[in-house]
Amino acid sequence: xxxxxxxxxxxxxxxxxxxxxxxxxxxxxxxxxxxxxxxxxxxxxxxxxxxxxxxxxxxxxxxxxxxxxxxxxxxxxxxxxxxxxxxxxxxxxxxxxxxxxxxxxxxxxxxxxxxxxxxxxxxxxxxxxxxxxxxxxxxxxxxxxxxxxxxxxxxxxxxxxxxxxxxxxxxxxxxxxxxxxxxxxxx
Numbered sequence: 001x002x003x004x005x006x007x008x009x010x011x012x013x014x015x016x017x018x019x020x021x022x023x024x025x026x027x028x029x030x031x032x033x034x035x036x037x038x039x040x041x042x043x044x045x046x047x048x049x050x051x052x053x054x055x056x057x058x059x060x061x062x063x064x065x066x067x068x069x070x071x072x073x074x075x076x077x078x079x080x081x082x083x084x085x086x087x088x089x090x091x092x093x094x095x096x097x098x099x100x101x102x103x104x105x106x107x108x109x110x111x112x113x114x115x116x117x118x119x120x121x122x123x124x125x126x127x128x129x130x131x132x133x134x135x136x137x138x139x140x141x142x143x144x145x146x147x148x149x150x151x152x153x154x155x156x157x158x159x160x161x162x163x164x165x166x167x168x169x170x171x172x173x174x175x176x177x178x179x180x181x182x183x184x185x186x187x
Contacts, residue, residue, distance in 0.1 A: 025055075025058070026055055029055075029070065029071055029074055030051070030055075032071065032149055033051055033054060033055075033071070033074045033075060033078055034047065034051050035148075035149065036075050036078060036079075036144060036145065036149055037050045037051045037054075037078045037082065039132075039140070039144045039148070040078065040079050040082045040137075040140075040141060040144070041078075041082040041085065042133070046082060046085045047078075047082070049081065049085065050077075050078045050081035050082050050085065051078055053077065053078075053081045054074045054077040054078045054081065055074070057077055058070070058073075058074060058077075069155065069158060071151075071155070072151065072155045072156075072158045072159040073158075073159075075145065075149075075151075075159040076158075076159050076160070076161065079141065079159070079160070127182060127185050127186075128178075128182065131178050131181035131182050131185070132144070132178065134181060135174055135177055135178065135181075138170060139170060139173060139174035139177060140174070141160060142156060142160060142162075142167060142170045142171045142174055143171065143174040143175065143178065145159055145160070146167075146171050147171075147175075153167060153168065156171075
């Protein structure tokens with residue numbers, strides 16, 4: 001997925017206080033930035049705060065708003081905000097792969113799957129989520145941006161403040177760690 005920057009005149013209007021222009025910028029980026037925030041912060045309320053902080057900062061930065069790398073910049077702001085919000089005394093660590101309520105199994109299964117297939121799919125999804133959540137933060141971040149959010153290698157490296165080779169190395173290690181964790185779970 002390539003990031004398409006909003007119209008630069010709209011970006012300047014948003015920075016000048018035009019709420020409609022700012023609203024269209026938020027609509028252009030919010031879903032992807034929020035998904036990233038949920039994965040990095042691992043807490044809905046912290047992710048909400050981090051995403052709000054990122055968009056408030058973006059509103060004051062017309063030079064970033066019109067730039068093609070605005071999405072990467074937003075994700076960097078969210079990642080840094082999540083780091084600042086980590087408070088060991090106020091948070092109980094929760095994994096991404098928390099068990100779904102018993103009645104949620106119906107939502108996971110499609111009409112084409114029989115109950116056994118649906119259960120296998122649900123268990124696989126939970127295993128992948130748990131394995132991703134167990135990765136070290138640096139590996140989890142690069143894996144989420146590159147493989148789940150679909151950012152390019154350059155965008156991922158920029159968002160994480162890495163050079164391209166370092167990002168590729170970290171991604172390779174994250175994929176291997178994920179593969180190994182899933183193999184251990186299956187064996």
